[in-house]
Every structure is written in structure tokens, then in C-alpha cells.
Amino acid sequence: MNYLFRPVFKTVLKRKETWLCVGFSAFPLLLLLVDFFSTNFMQLSAPKGSLSFLEFFGAVESVQYQLTLPIIAFIYLVVTCFHDEIKSGKMFLFKDIKRSKILNAKIASVIGVYFIYFILTFVASLITYYLHLIHMDYTSGTFLPTQLVDLQDAIISIIGIFAVTQLCILISVAISIKLSDGLTMLIGIVFALISFIAPSLKGLKYFLPNGYSGLLVQLGFGTSLFMIVLLFCIYALIIYLCSNRAFKKMEY
Amino acid sequence: MKIIEAQNISKKYKANSFYSLKDINFSIETGDIVGLIGKNGSGKSTLLKLMAKAQKPTTGTLKFKGIDISKNNNILDKFGIMIEPIFYPHLTVYENLMFFLEIHKKEKYVNNIKDILELVDLWNAKDRKPVDFSFGMKQRLSLALSLIAEPEFMILDEPFVGLDPLGVKKLIEILQQWSATKHTSMIISSHQLNELEDLCNRYIFIDSGRLKTQFDDKKNFLIIRLDMQVAQAQQIIASIATKYQLEVNKQELELPLTLDKGKLNDILEQLSSKKLIEKIYSAKDELESYFTEG
Missing domain, CATH: 3.40.50.300 (P-loop containing nucleotide triphosphate hydrolases)
Structure with a gap:
């Protein structure tokens, strides 16, 4: 394991921007709060006894992604860890440690924060589901959906969003090494917006990992999962190689 | 090294x-x-x-x-x-x-x-x-x-x-x-x-x-810029430098600040009698000159 990861991750964890990102993982807990008010905001609806935990978690992931705010927070974290540090001369701290090691440690740290966010979202969803939603008539009270096709749909949806969010983070990293904070935010958000609408577009849905939740019936579970993993690996590798090249050539 | x-x-x-x-x-x-x-x-x-x-x-x-x-x-x-x-x-x-x-x-x-x-x-x-x-x-x-x-x-x-x-x-x-x-x-x-x-x-x-x-660094030296156009300048300066073991750098003679009164007066007398002294300055003046004169 890259020895730089531990110290770099510790510094990233101490950033306010990190806690802003992680704070969005409390999003499902809002359902607990809104029930205290008589409002239609964030009201869930589903056929009676149909909503399992995993489907609820899939829906939370999807809403969080479409909310855009968490992804903006992650792009902001990337900007502070990359472009801001390059611009402000913090890179002098690293002297001439191999550039790819520094890059890997930084990327792994930001992705690490995303994993924390993902796990905490999972935990917050568990709390919300089993403490609160379980009392609603539209939940089934089971962890997994009873129908196989619903289980497959939930898995493809969760993995698709998980993959596309990480691609968005990686793209922001690549841009942030060379371009300004504003441009990184803009391009990152444009990518996120394209990825929202991609699953609804005929030609584009095959090109992004989150497009395959709509293709499950057509392609089947195995092919859809394979395509998500394949696309993610190809895109992630290409973006990483571009980032690595730019980071090696970077002057500050 | x-x-x-x-x-x-x-x-x-x-x-x-x-x-x-x-x-x-x-x-x-x-x-x-x-x-x-x-x-x-x-x-x-x-x-x-x-x-x-x-x-x-x-x-x-x-x-x-x-x-x-x-x-x-x-x-x-x-x-x-x-x-x-x-x-x-x-x-x-x-x-x-x-x-x-x-x-x-x-x-x-x-x-x-x-x-x-x-x-x-x-x-x-x-x-x-x-x-x-x-x-x-x-x-x-x-x-x-x-x-x-x-x-x-x-x-x-x-x-x-x-x-x-x-x-x-x-x-x-x-x-x-x-x-x-x-x-x-x-x-x-x-x-x-x-x-x-x-x-x-x-x-x-x-x-x-x-x-x-x-x-x-020449902070412990006084530097005398010499007029080398004067007749016999080379010989006079070489003779002073040898006698008092001084450094001559192009047209500059470097006098250590530790030089005693007798030697200092003797050197300045020999140089001034032939009107060889163009300018006397310290190391600090020299440093500043790089900024003012470029």
C-alpha cells in the first residue's frame, strides 16, 4: 500500500469540506424529521407492503445523486485537495516524492471519503427504514426484495450510481490539476447533469454506468452488471492516465 | 566539495x-x-x-x-x-x-x-x-x-x-x-x-x-577602486599588494578592516600621492550598487 495514503487521508479527513460531503449522508434521516411536520415534502409512495430496505437504499442513492448538492460538495473537496494545493505551493511540502505516488494517495483519499459517505448513507438509511419507515404500510419490512427482478434492479441501480459518482470525482481530479476551480466545478456539474439525463436518452444510455438500470429487462442482470463494471474500468483507467500525465508534467 | x-x-x-x-x-x-x-x-x-x-x-x-x-x-x-x-x-x-x-x-x-x-x-x-x-x-x-x-x-x-x-x-x-x-x-x-x-x-x-x-562576501574589507590610466599604476599597486599581502581584483584593492593605523596611512598616502584613488566604498555599498546601477 502506498505509504503516503495514511498521512494524506488524515489531512483530508480534517478538512471542513470533507465533513460537508459526509454531512450529506444524513439525507435519509430527513424523512424522520419531515414526519413531524404536515407537509408533502419527501413523501414516499409505493404499493402496499412492497418497499424493502435495499429498494429504499437504491431510491435514496438515486435522489442524493439527482439532488446534485453532494456531488458539488465532492467536486469542491477535489478542488481544495488538488488545484488549491498546487496553486498555493503546498506541493513544496512533498518535495520530489514520485508524483504518481502523491496523485494516488490524493485520489485514494477523496475516494475514501466517498466510501465513508456511502457507508454512512447506508447506515442512515438502515436507521430510517427500521426505526421509522417500517411502520408505514408501503414497506415490506424485509432487507431484500422478495422478487428476484426487483433485487436485480436495486443492485444495478446502486452500483450504477456508485460508479458514475466516482467517475465524476475522477473527472474533476483530472480537470482540477490543470484548470481553475470555477472550470472544474462547471465541467464536473455538467458531467453530473449529463449523467442524470443519460439513462433517458436512447443513444447515450449505453455509454454511462447508471444507464443500465433501464436496460435490465433488455440485457439481463449479468450483461448489465458486466457492462457497468467494464465501462467504469475503461473510463476510470483513461481518466487516471490523463490525470497522471498532467500531474507528472505539472509545474507550480 | x-x-x-x-x-x-x-x-x-x-x-x-x-x-x-x-x-x-x-x-x-x-x-x-x-x-x-x-x-x-x-x-x-x-x-x-x-x-x-x-x-x-x-x-x-x-x-x-x-x-x-x-x-x-x-x-x-x-x-x-x-x-x-x-x-x-x-x-x-x-x-x-x-x-x-x-x-x-x-x-x-x-x-x-x-x-x-x-x-x-x-x-x-x-x-x-x-x-x-x-x-x-x-x-x-x-x-x-x-x-x-x-x-x-x-x-x-x-x-x-x-x-x-x-x-x-x-x-x-x-x-x-x-x-x-x-x-x-x-x-x-x-x-x-x-x-x-x-x-x-x-x-x-x-x-x-x-x-x-x-x-x-567582503564585509570585513574596505574596497578602493583605482584609476589604472595613471602612469606606473600597475607597478605601484603590485608593489603595495605584495608588501602588505593585499588582494587586487581587476581595478579594486581590498583593504582588511583589521589593518593597523601605520599600514593604512602608508597605503593611502602612496595611492593618493599618485592620484590613483578613484573611489572608496564598503561591501554594503557594493551590494546596493547592484540594485541601483544594475
Whole structure:
């Protein structure tokens, strides 16, 4: 394991921007709060006894992604860890440690924060589901959906969003090494917006990992999962190689 | 022994049509404290950034102890770098130093933290975050970071800028103390000539990206510029130099300040009787002349 990861991750964890990102993982807990008010905001609806935990978690992931705010927070974290540090001369701290090691440690740290966010979202969803939603008539009270096709749909949806969010983070990293904070935010958000609408577009849905939740019936579970993993690996590798090249050539 | 050797270093930025540095050659010996002087935009910071590998030279090589620094990673392991105040404002002073030691696998120097922080007067602020520090405190934290792993060579870019007279005095004392105890070589760029005079034993003067001159410190000398057009000037000067064991550098005669009254009067009498004296000045005047005359 890259020895730089531990110290770099510790510094990233101490950033306010990190806690802003992680704070969005409390999003499902809002359902607990809104029930205290008589409002239609964030009201869930589903056929009676149909909503399992995993489907609820899939829906939370999807809403969080479409909310855009968490992804903006992650792009902001990337900007502070990359472009801001390059611009402000913090890179002098690293002297001439191999550039790819520094890059890997930084990327792994930001992705690490995303994993924390993902796990905490999972935990917050568990709390919300089993403490609160379980009392609603539209939940089934089971962890997994009873129908196989619903289980497959939930898995493809969760993995698709998980993959596309990480691609968005990686793209922001690549841009942030060379371009300004504003441009990184803009391009990152444009990518996120394209990825929202991609699953609804005929030609584009095959090109992004989150497009395959709509293709499950057509392609089947195995092919859809394979395509998500394949696309993610190809895109992630290409973006990483571009980032690595730019980071090696970077002057500050 | 040469610790640093710059050979034909040039740097041209893509956006510029001109060279920011052109054909720079110099070397730094072990124990040298070299003052890098020059006007704003002369290329001082660019040169230091090339030495810190933050930028790559367009042509030429920079060597540390005979090894080309561009050839491998971790060549700068023994370097202390203070270019811009570099630290994480969201970490405490102590955490910043620990982070630096961890990323460079230098945890063996963890026991230095207290001594270094006491040296730079920040021990009492070790648990504070530098975000609300004064400029002087930020400079001293950057200095602590550059000193913590006991470097063999230090790069300091304008370390006195923004410091009040007390801060400057403190910084000079720290660097003098460090140099005396650890024999660390340094290159220091600065506009503050008085401060450089107290520290440096050599100077490199850069103007418009070109190395104009490099010379040893002469703060313990009085320099007499001579009129060499006068008849028999060469013989008279050679005779004085031999008799009193003085250095003659082109048309300049260097008189040590320790010269006794009798010898000093004798030398000046011989020179003045032939109207050979063109100008008398101190090393400080000479340093300043590089800025005023270019």
C-alpha cells in the first residue's frame, strides 16, 4: 500500500469540506424529521407492503445523486485537495516524492471519503427504514426484495450510481490539476447533469454506468452488471492516465 | 566539495517569447550561505523553483552532490525548502510537522519537534492552527518545516519579506545558529541587503534572467577602486599588494578592516600621492550598487 495514503487521508479527513460531503449522508434521516411536520415534502409512495430496505437504499442513492448538492460538495473537496494545493505551493511540502505516488494517495483519499459517505448513507438509511419507515404500510419490512427482478434492479441501480459518482470525482481530479476551480466545478456539474439525463436518452444510455438500470429487462442482470463494471474500468483507467500525465508534467 | 552545481540553466515559459533565465552557471560549496540578489522579476524565484524541482529547466542541468536532480525521485530528500509559506492551515503546528515527517518517512526526527519549535518560538502555539497566525508566525512555521529533518541544503525564497525588524532579527539568529551548529548550506534570495550581509559568505547577482556576477562576501574589507590610466599604476599597486599581502581584483584593492593605523596611512598616502584613488566604498555599498546601477 502506498505509504503516503495514511498521512494524506488524515489531512483530508480534517478538512471542513470533507465533513460537508459526509454531512450529506444524513439525507435519509430527513424523512424522520419531515414526519413531524404536515407537509408533502419527501413523501414516499409505493404499493402496499412492497418497499424493502435495499429498494429504499437504491431510491435514496438515486435522489442524493439527482439532488446534485453532494456531488458539488465532492467536486469542491477535489478542488481544495488538488488545484488549491498546487496553486498555493503546498506541493513544496512533498518535495520530489514520485508524483504518481502523491496523485494516488490524493485520489485514494477523496475516494475514501466517498466510501465513508456511502457507508454512512447506508447506515442512515438502515436507521430510517427500521426505526421509522417500517411502520408505514408501503414497506415490506424485509432487507431484500422478495422478487428476484426487483433485487436485480436495486443492485444495478446502486452500483450504477456508485460508479458514475466516482467517475465524476475522477473527472474533476483530472480537470482540477490543470484548470481553475470555477472550470472544474462547471465541467464536473455538467458531467453530473449529463449523467442524470443519460439513462433517458436512447443513444447515450449505453455509454454511462447508471444507464443500465433501464436496460435490465433488455440485457439481463449479468450483461448489465458486466457492462457497468467494464465501462467504469475503461473510463476510470483513461481518466487516471490523463490525470497522471498532467500531474507528472505539472509545474507550480 | 560542490553541493550544488548549475550548468547552463535556461528557462523559457510557453506563454513568453523571452527566456526568464538564460545560461546560468554557478556552484555552491558545502557550508556556503549564498545570497541570491536581483531586482523584482530578475528570475530569482524561477531559479529557486528549478532547484526545488517545482519547475523543469528548458535546458541545462542542476546537480546535487554530482547527481542530476532531474534523473530520479527523492534526490531532494536532504533539502529544506521555504518557498512561499507552505503548511496546511487546517492542521495544528504539531500536526503539520508530523505530516511532513510522515510523508518523507522521517519519523526518526520526531524528537526534533520540540527543539525546532522552541528555536522558532512556536512551541507554545504547537496546538494552534496557523490559519489565524501573524505573517511572522507563518514564516517561522514554514522555516520549522524546512529545518525539522536536518537538511544538508536549504532553499529560502525571500524569507524576510513581511517581517517586522524583530522578526527579521529572530530569523537571522535562527539561520546563523543553524548554520553554525549543523553546517547546512543555503541559498537565500532577498531584497533586504542588510540582512543578507549578516548571513551570506557569497553572492550571486541575477539581472533580466542572466547571471551578471558572483562574488565572495567582503564585509570585513574596505574596497578602493583605482584609476589604472595613471602612469606606473600597475607597478605601484603590485608593489603595495605584495608588501602588505593585499588582494587586487581587476581595478579594486581590498583593504582588511583589521589593518593597523601605520599600514593604512602608508597605503593611502602612496595611492593618493599618485592620484590613483578613484573611489572608496564598503561591501554594503557594493551590494546596493547592484540594485541601483544594475
